[in-house]
Amino acid sequence: MNNRTEQFHFFATPEEAKLIRDREKEIGILNESAYLRKMAIDGYLIQMDLSDVKEAVRLLGITSSNMNQYAKKANETGSIYKEDIDDIRLHQEELWKVMKEILKRLSTI
Incomplete structure (x- = not known):
């Protein structure tokens, strides 16, 4: 477990505990210690929807593949x-x- 030797303890009401766990699930962090450490250090987390980036990568792959095929045909x-x-x-x-x-959505962050 790394070199983390310092412990922090705190109490929360049941409502606060539910909110904390809901936020963990919402952003996809399954490790409560990691979530609490991140929030305590940075104070905020940004969850990004990368579906547009994945679509751009997919389109780039298609375009690259097509260009390679066309270059081969042109050379032949x-x-x-x-x-x-x-x-x-x-x-x-x-x-x-x-x-x-993607750029438009990133500019709103």
Whole structure:
């Protein structure tokens, strides 16, 4: 258990204890000691919804994969089709929409 040798003890009413446990569950911290230590040191926690970031990563993966396929085709044939360029452009636009939404949401924190 690390080098944590100092103990802190405090009492709470049943209502306060419920609020503390509800907050732990709300932000997904399962270790009560870690939660209380974090709150005592930092005074606040921010829970971030990263679903937009995950979507951006997914779109980036699709775009990267498609670009690699198009580059391979261009190297083999010496040309690239307009449809391929349009597909890349479409995925880039989707990615930019998601990124703008992420930045907008982060600016409100």
